[in-house]
Structure formats: structure tokens, C-alpha cells
Amino acid sequence: MDDLWQIAGGLCSVIETAGATGHPVHTKITNSGVAVGELSELDNNEAQSRSQEAQTRRCWCCAGRESARSLRASGSEFLRFEDLLGAVLDPVARLVRLVHCPIISGTRARRDVFLHIGGGEKVLEAVREWASQVNDRCTTKGLRRYHVLINPASGSGNAASTWQQVRELFACLPFLEITETHTTRAGEACEIASQLDPNQCDGIIVISGDGMVHEVFNGLAHRSDRGEALRIAVGHIPGGSGNALAKSILHSSGEAFGALEAAFLIAKGKQREVDLMTVSQPNQPDRISFLGLSAGVIADVDLGSEWLRFMGGFRFTLYAAVCIAYPRPLVAELHYWPATSEAPAGPAPGLDSELPPGPWVSISGAFTIFWSANMAWMSYKVHLAPGQCMGDGTCSLVILRDAGRLALTQFLLALESDSGTHLDVQGAEKLECKAFRLVPAASVRGYFSLDGEEVPLQPIQFWPTGQGRVIGSSPDSRMDSVMNV
Numbered sequence: 001m002d003d004l005w006q007i008a009g010g011l012c013s014v015i016e017t018a019g020a021t022g023h024p025v026h027t028k029i030t031n032s033g034v035a036v037g038e039l040s041e042l043d044n045n046e047a048q049s050r051s052q053e054a055q056t057r058r059c060w061c062c063a064g065r066e067s068a069r070s071l072r073a074s075g076s077e078f079l080r081f082e083d084l085l086g087a088v089l090d091p092v093a094r095l096v097r098l099v100h101c102p103i104i105s106g107t108r109a110r111r112d113v114f115l116h117i118g119g120g121e122k123v124l125e126a127v128r129e130w131a132s133q134v135n136d137r138c139t140t141k142g143l144r145r146y147h148v149l150i151n152p153a154s155g156s157g158n159a160a161s162t163w164q165q166v167r168e169l170f171a172c173l174p175f176l177e178i179t180e181t182h183t184t185r186a187g188e189a190c191e192i193a194s195q196l197d198p199n200q201c202d203g204i205i206v207i208s209g210d211g212m213v214h215e216v217f218n219g220l221a222h223r224s225d226r227g228e229a230l231r232i233a234v235g236h237i238p239g240g241s242g243n244a245l246a247k248s249i250l251h252s253s254g255e256a257f258g259a260l261e262a263a264f265l266i267a268k269g270k271q272r273e274v275d276l277m278t279v280s281q282p283n284q285p286d287r288i289s290f291l292g293l294s295a296g297v298i299a300d301v302d303l304g305s306e307w308l309r310f311m312g313g314f315r316f317t318l319y320a321a322v323c324i325a326y327p328r329p330l331v332a333e334l335h336y337w338p339a340t341s342e343a344p345a346g347p348a349p350g351l352d353s354e355l356p357p358g359p360w361v362s363i364s365g366a367f368t369i370f371w372s373a374n375m376a377w378m379s380y381k382v383h384l385a386p387g388q389c390m391g392d393g394t395c396s397l398v399i400l401r402d403a404g405r406l407a408l409t410q411f412l413l414a415l416e417s418d419s420g421t422h423l424d425v426q427g428a429e430k431l432e433c434k435a436f437r438l439v440p441a442a443s444v445r446g447y448f449s450l451d452g453e454e455v456p457l458q459p460i461q462f463w464p465t466g467q468g469r470v471i472g473s474s475p476d477s478r479m480d481s482v483m484n485v
């Protein structure tokens with residue numbers, strides 16, 4: 001390895017970064033990243049001692065051909081593997097692009113570094129190998145074929161411009177093969193997911209909100225080859241109003257909330273599991289939920305504010321004020337299977353039949369807020385269930401019963417402030433379960449919001465039904481593993 005980077009580094013002759021002087025560079029692969037430094041002239045004594053040092057320790061790249069030119073390393077820049085997506089070689093232009101997205105003031109930014117390659121074919125071959133060694137430490141291995149779905153109607157209508165930014169990043173990465181579809185109608189994402197060949201597609205990247213993620217999981221999970229289809233992982237780049245999946249992945253990975261951060265994690269390629277639930281209602285086809293169900297005031301805020309969609313995320317804040325003035329609780333019976341017991345075995349029972357025997361707990365009354373959560377964040381602003389994992393087989397039920405306007409206001413304000421103190425409001429409870437059935441009273445009015453989409457306000461049942469996969473996680477320690485030089 002020493003020889004490799006000595007040759008490659010020694011003959012990568014010019015670095016072009018902001019403020020670059022055009023001096024030659026040296027590179028060094030360390031345990032956690034790549035050091036790139038400019039070289040300037042050395043005086044004779046220094047050159048001699050540097051040359052000896054290099055020959056004995058075989059470490060700095062200027063030891064070979066470049067040492068004869070008496071160069072000194074200065075202004076070294078260190079690119080951490082966890083911020084790098086790869087070293088991409090363009091043999092025709094004789095360039096290596098280090099695709100680099102460091103965190104600057106809390107958010108990721110593109111700061112690619114280019115190395116020009118001198119020398120002949122032998123050098124090019126060495127650089128190719130050097131680049132492949134860097135690549136092994138940046139992302140998961142192998143070609144990944146992603147189908148990107150862009151919803152022009154989601155959120156504030158910015159999905160197409162978000163995709164332009166993301167496409168620039170993806171286009172630099174030769175291990176990503178991208179097909180893109182701009183959806184033209186509701187339901188199209190579900191159809192596409194139901195038809196993609198799992199042997200030809202490794203991931204579906206959604207640039208939209210949670211509604212389209214819901215469609216994709218339904219498309220995959222309702223196939224006859226469901227087991228194979230659910231190997232296709234789903235990536236979420238925030239393009240909608242709520243973006244709960246993107247936020248939950250980013251937050252648990254220690255990333256800021258943003259399209260570049262989401263794209264960066266997707267390019268890194270690490271996957272994790274997400275629990276899926278079969279959702280049954282009378283006279284409705286079963287659906288698959290990856291996120292959860294809201295009812296009472298929360299569903300009113302979510303769905304009653306649809307007509308304010310042009311406002312983006314602000315519509316939720318505005319409509320919450322209306323719902324505090326005129327709260328509409330859900331009067332219902334809740335039966336849940338506590339998370340402390342083994343998950344119920346067997347397929348979901350029909351809603352017209354009794355619940356199967358088990359450790360069911362029942363509560364009935366007026367739920368001012370009812371919210372089931374399969375992940376910690378229910379939108380990019382709402383940290384409903386801190387600590388809730390998306391793939392541990394449990395879901396949280398956050399409820400606020402019989403609340404007056406004061407308690408409701410306190411609860412909603414605490415939710416907005418991300419303090420986690422909404423669970424301290426009097427009457428608020430967080431229950432953990434593996435399955436539940438919710439039966440609204442016949443006279444009740446309002447909405448059910450399933451994964452952010454409206455479903456009929458009638459009995460509903462959530463039953464565990466296996467797992468899907470999502471793309472994005474904190475950097476794998478294996479990628480940061482030691483590379484001895």
C-alpha cells in the first residue's frame with residue numbers, strides 16, 4: 001500500500017481547490033481519511049532529510065520522483081472518509097475528483113477536491129487502484145441501481161429543483177445508476193413500485209412527502225413476490241410538507257434536515273429495517289403503513305389544512321390555532337397489544353371478528369389526540385416519540401384524553417418546540433404496543449390520517465406484517481476502518 005499511494009500521490013501533480021496555487025500535491029491515506037497537501041520548493045538540506053525520511057518510513061508520496069524536485073508539503077487539507085463519497089477517476093481528463101460533503105456550520109456542503117494526474121499509463125493504473133482503496137472506505141460496495149420518483153405536486157412544489165441539486169451529486173458517482181420518473185398523478189408511484197424488477201433495481205428514491213413513500217411501500221408489499229420486492233430499499237429526500245421518514249433517518253444519523261444530507265446518506269448506501277403494519281378497515285382493501293395513524297385534533301390539523309398546501313409546513317401551525325379554538329376529539333374504543341408481550345402470531349383477524357386471545361388492554365373515551373408512531377418524528381418538526389426505533393417491532397401510541405384547551409395548547413406548543421415535554425402535559429400518555437384496533441363511536445366526526453393520507457373514519461386495525469428496508473444511516477464503522485500505510 002505504501003508504494004501505491006506513494007506513486008499515486010507523488011504523481012498527482014496539481015490540486016485545484018479554492019485558493020489553490022497550482023503547486024504539486026502529496027496525498028496520504030490515514031485511518032480516518034485522506035490528507036491532501038500542496039508542495040512547495042524545499043531548500044537543499046531540507047530536501048535531503050525529507051528524502052531520507054521518506055525512504056526509511058516509506059510514507060510521504062514525494063519520496064519517489066517528486067523528491068528529486070525538492071518539494072515541501074504545506075497547507076494540508078484533511079478529508080474524512082465519513083464526509084467523502086468517493087474518489088472518481090476520469091482517465092481521459094486525467095483527473096481524480098474527491099466527492100466531498102463536509103459539515104459546515106451544521107449543514108453539509110459540496111466541497112469537491114480535484115487532483116490532476118501527471119505521468120504515463122503506469123501512473124494512471126496506480127491512481128486507479130489508489131482511488132479504489134479510497135472508495136472502499138467511503139460507501140457500501142458495488143453498483144447500485146436506483147429509480148428516482150419526483151412528485152411535482154408535493155409540498156410547496158419544489159421537488160424538481162431539489163432533484164436538480166441531488167442529480168448533480170449522484171451524477172458524479174459512477175456506482176449509482178439512476179432512472180428518473182416525474183410522477184403525473186396520484187397512484188403512479190404505487191404502480192411503478194409494483195412493477196420494478198428486484199433483480200434490476202436496488203432502491204426507489206422518493207423526492208416527495210410521506211404520502212408517496214406510503215404508495216411505494218404499498219406497491220412493493222402487495223406484490224405476489226412480496227419477499228423479493230421488499231428487498232428494494234426506499235430512500236427519502238424531503239420534498240413534501242411533513243417528511244417524517246427523511247427526518248427520522250437524518251436525526252437518528254446525526255445529520256441536519258435537508259435534501260443534500262438525505263442524498264448524501266443515500267449515496268453512502270447503508271440500509272436499515274423498517275416495520276410495516278397491515279391496516280384493515282371494513283369494505284376497504286388492506287393497506288400497508290410504515291409511519292402511523294393520527295386522529296382527533298392532529299388529523300384535523302393535517303387533513304383539514306390540505307387547502308392551505310401552498311403554504312408548505314406553515315399550514316400546520318396556522319391550522320393548529322383553529323383546532324385549539326374548536327377541538328374535535330375522537331370518541332372511540334382502543335384495544336392494544338402491549339409491547340412487553342411477544343407479537344401476536346398469525347395473520348390479521350377480520351374487523352368483523354373478535355380479537356384473538358391475548359394480553360389486550362382496552363381504553364375507551366374521548367381522545368383529544370390519538371397518534372400512533374412507528375418512528376420518532378411524525379414530521380420534520382414534530383418529535384412525537386423520542387427514542388422510537390423504526391425497526392424494533394413496536395409502535396408508540398401517544399394519546400391525550402379529555403383535554404381542555406389549556407392542556408391541548410400546552411401539548412401542541414411543546415410538540416412544536418421539540419422539547420419532548422408534550423408527554424409531561426396532564427393527561428398525556430405514551431403506550432407501547434405491537435398491534436391495535438381503534439373503533440370510533442358511530443356519531444363521531446373528523447378524520448383518520450394514515451401515513452399522512454386520509455382514510456375513512458371507521459374501525460381500523462394495525463397488525464404487524466414484517467419489514468421493509470430504508471436507505472440511510474449513520475456512517476458504518478467498517479467504512480472508517482483503519483487502513484495501515
Ligand SMILES: Nc1ncnc2c1ncn2[C@@H]1O[C@H](COP(=O)(O)OP(=O)(O)OP(=O)(O)O)[C@@H](O)[C@H]1O
Pocket residue numbers: 151152153154155156183184185186187188208209210211212213215239240241242243244451452453
Ligand atoms: N403529478 C402529480 N399530481 C398530483 N398528485 C400527485 C402527483 N404525483 C404524485 N401525486 C400524489 O401527491 C400526493 C401528495 O404527496 P406527498 O404526500 O408525498 O406530499 P405531501 O403531502 O406534500 O407531503 P407529506 O405527506 O410529507 O405531508 C401523494 O399521495 C401522491 O400520490
